Amino acid sequence: MEFNITESKKQTARLFSEYLSNLIAKNNISHIALSGGSTPKEVFKELAKHFKNEIDWSKVQFYWGDERCVPPDDKESNYKMTNEYLFSKIELPPGNIYRIKGENEPVVEAKRYADLLEKNLPKVGMQPQFDLVVLGLGDDGHTASIFPNQMHLWNSKAYCEVAEHPLTGQKRVTLTGSIINSAKEVAFLVTGANKAEKVLEIIKRKGNYNTYPASLVKPNSGKLNWFLDAAAAKLIA
Ligand code: 6PG
Numbered sequence: 001m002e003f004n005i006t007e008s009k010k011q012t013a014r015l016f017s018e019y020l021s022n023l024i025a026k027n028n029i030s031h032i033a034l035s036g037g038s039t040p041k042e043v044f045k046e047l048a049k050h051f052k053n054e055i056d057w058s059k060v061q062f063y064w065g066d067e068r069c070v071p072p073d074d075k076e077s078n079y080k081m082t083n084e085y086l087f088s089k090i091e092l093p094p095g096n097i098y099r100i101k102g103e104n105e106p107v108v109e110a111k112r113y114a115d116l117l118e119k120n121l122p123k124v125g126m127q128p129q130f131d132l133v134v135l136g137l138g139d140d141g142h143t144a145s146i147f148p149n150q151m152h153l154w155n156s157k158a159y160c161e162v163a164e165h166p167l168t169g170q171k172r173v174t175l176t177g178s179i180i181n182s183a184k185e186v187a188f189l190v191t192g193a194n195k196a197e198k199v200l201e202i203i204k205r206k207g208n209y210n211t212y213p214a215s216l217v218k219p220n221s222g223k224l225n226w227f228l229d230a231a232a233a234k235l236i237a
């Protein structure tokens with residue numbers, strides 16, 4: 001595990017953008033799974049502002065780790081947020097965007113997306129392999145869209161499953177454990193004081209850590225990078 005701790009969410013966005021830019025520069029094509037949430041939003045703003053011309057976007061193929069089951073123009077859509085803050089501001093060939101179609105029937109879409117990953121991604125052994133999976137951490141310990149009351153989804157044989165938000169009942173399509181842990185690198189983007197307790201439990205393997213899906217993130221490559229702001233890291237520093 002590697003820790004990158006900064007003073008603020010903005011600085012975390014900056015540091016992560018530099019890391020992403022270096023990763024893209026060293027690959028011919030980068031297959032990257034994005035996440036939703038407020039921290040990625042800050043990252044997208046930073047990338048659009050300072051990395052628009054620094055990154056050769058034509059080398060990047062974008063996917064998602066999870067999507068809410070809503071149409072792409074819904075304010076809840078992870079795709080809409082990414083499009084608004086990043087894609088619409090950079091030179092990215094539209095063919096390089098592989099969104100989870102939240103408007104489709106969820107079970108059908110989970111299968112369609114899993115098949116697409118099988119077809120598009122290079123393989124490590126039998127598994128499709130992302131160059132990078134970007135993850136957030138919910139203050140309940142969820143990651144991607146696998147929530148604590150649905151831990152079994154993590155171990156699914158399928159690369160994608162349909163999950164449900166425990167409070168709102170909103171359906172989501174999410175990647176599962178085997179494909180997340182097969183990635184060449186995984187990056188956790190975590191900011192805000194409301195995450196501090198879960199960060200401590202997960203990293204120090206304390207308390208209820210084993211009831212949190214985020215504690216199951218252990219890439220086979222050993223490359224797990226945490227990007228934290230001081231507020232989220234305050235109990236581990
Ligand atoms: C989503 C997510 C989710 C998110 C976390 C953290 O679409 O809801 O992908 O797992 O990453 O809830 O979100 P914040 O960055 O807002 O804390």
